[in-house]
Amino acid sequence: MENSRRNASGRPKASGSDFEAEQENIQELGREVPVGSADYLAPKSLKKALEYRSRYGYKAVVIAGGTDIMVDYFERLSEVSSWLDLTKIQDLKEIKFGPEKIRLGSMVTHRKLATDSRIRENLPLLAESASEVGAWQIQSRGTLGGNIVTSSPAGDALAPLLAYQARFILGSVSGQREVAAEDFFTGPKENVMTQEELLIEVVIPTPREGTLSRWKKVGKRKAMIISSLTMALLLELDDKDEITAARAAYGAVAPRPIRATELEVYLTGRKLTEISAGKAGELAAQEISPITDIRGTVDFRCQVTRDITEQALLGFQQE
Amino acid sequence: MSKVKVAFTLNDQEISLLVQPGERLLDTIRDRLNLTGTKEGCGVGECGACTVMLDGQAVNSCLVLTAQVDGREVRTVEGLGGEEEVDKLQQAFIDHQAVQCGFCTPGMLMSARALLNDTSSPTREDIKTALDGNLCRCTGYKQIVEAVEAAAEAEGAD
Numbered sequence: 297m298e299n300s301r302r303n304a305s306g307r308p309k310a311s312g313s314d315f316e317a318e319q320e321n322i323q324e325l326g327r328e329v330p331v332g333s334a335d336y337l338a339p340k341s342l343k344k345a346l347e348y349r350s351r352y353g354y355k356a357v358v359i360a361g362g363t364d365i366m367v368d369y370f371e372r373l374s375e376v377s378s379w380l381d382l383t384k385i386q387d388l389k390e391i392k393f394g395p396e397k398i399r400l401g402s403m404v405t406h407r408k409l410a411t412d413s414r415i416r417e418n419l420p421l422l423a424e425s426a427s428e429v430g431a432w433q434i435q436s437r438g439t440l441g442g443n444i445v446t447s448s449p450a451g452d453a454l455a456p457l458l459a460y461q462a463r464f465i466l467g468s469v470s471g472q473r474e475v476a477a478e479d480f481f482t483g484p485k486e487n488v489m490t491q492e493e494l495l496i497e498v499v500i501p502t503p504r505e506g507t508l509s510r511w512k513k514v515g516k517r518k519a520m521i522i523s524s525l526t527m528a529l530l531l532e533l534d535d536k537d538e539i540t541a542a543r544a545a546y547g548a549v550a551p552r553p554i555r556a557t558e559l560e561v562y563l564t565g566r567k568l569t570e571i572s573a574g575k576a577g578e579l580a581a582q583e584i585s586p587i588t589d590i591r592g593t594v595d596f597r598c599q600v601t602r603d604i605t606e607q608a609l610l611g612f613q614q615e
Numbered sequence: 616m617s618k619v620k621v622a623f624t625l626n627d628q629e630i631s632l633l634v635q636p637g638e639r640l641l642d643t644i645r646d647r648l649n650l651t652g653t654k655e656g657c658g659v660g661e662c663g664a665c666t667v668m669l670d671g672q673a674v675n676s677c678l679v680l681t682a683q684v685d686g687r688e689v690r691t692v693e694g695l696g697g698e699e700e701v702d703k704l705q706q707a708f709i710d711h712q713a714v715q716c717g718f719c720t721p722g723m724l725m726s727a728r729a730l731l732n733d734t735s736s737p738t739r740e741d742i743k744t745a746l747d748g749n750l751c752r753c754t755g756y757k758q759i760v761e762a763v764e765a766a767a768e769a770e771g772a773d
Contacts, residue, residue, distance in 0.1 A: 431748025519747030
């Protein structure tokens, strides 16, 4: 608990004369304030949400599924002066399958990702990782966007998003910008978003048919565990079994989710059968920069990264 | 701080309330509505004792703001079964002695109910997965899993 309190304490608290004046105004209207007051903003449209975001910024705590933020504010909920609740915005819950791109609204839940047959078929790394987030109760509420914006290096969706070369659409009242997943995360629980922006959508190029992929989550128990490390490995092969593209992403082994580029260079252009799985594991272990914490030591993380990478490649070769 | 007006369905009844913006669904259920079947264990989504169903899905009521359930449907353990008889799951928990101290039981029942509403013939593995987020510290899980299996069979036979 200490940990999350420390993280949360960095969040700016609501204050400032404009904001307080607005609260007073609303209270003058009467005692019964509908959902959507300054204390509790629950817009139904994205446009309105962005207006609130522009107006209040960090003064209003954004809440989606609440599975991170409610833990951050455990026993301090009364300190939050204003909430911006995104759960009524239906547009953010949509999944769109195009011929070239799959677009996932930021409010799509882990449960939806884990159970939707088209996601399971097209984006298995994401579906499998979603099925291992927390437990059902967490999956029912927690959202893809929340996992991204929380930006924990151990966030389960993050390595798959890097492996799929996802791009994030950030919106504000002045427009939208697109950021590659790889450029989005800047450190533990840090990212490039400003206080005017909301994450709207995740765009993933539809993987080619026959793409091979492996997801692995390592933790101290199966359910309700923050990952000790995660791996999302993806290979595209041509009809001669030659690897035309390789993407190897890892979580909880560096200050932010990372790709092991030297491993990718080694894999690309080689035939799958000619790959040395042992060498691939070594390369992966060399590229990570883990820390020792309660979820594992540096040695453990290096060794396990090497082993799961090697096993994944051996698995591909046997298929 | 202004209160927020929230209207939702609780155990098939329409209700309307004024709540604090930062009020947890768990506290509204227990302290405002006096439905104390739902328990608070850890308060941070780890133990599942506070599990309720929100639009048919199992959720931790300690991680939901009451204001977020506006317009939605909530079911607590008090909303299982009917006036006269208990839910088949509750009967199965009794028959299989799946209760010891009973603190985890309401949460277990709600997670299991969400599973059975979703899947009519779950495997043992499905049941274990559905109960992953619910901790029991005294009975062990064997009787609980058996009770859910029995309830699934009983419902399948209907």
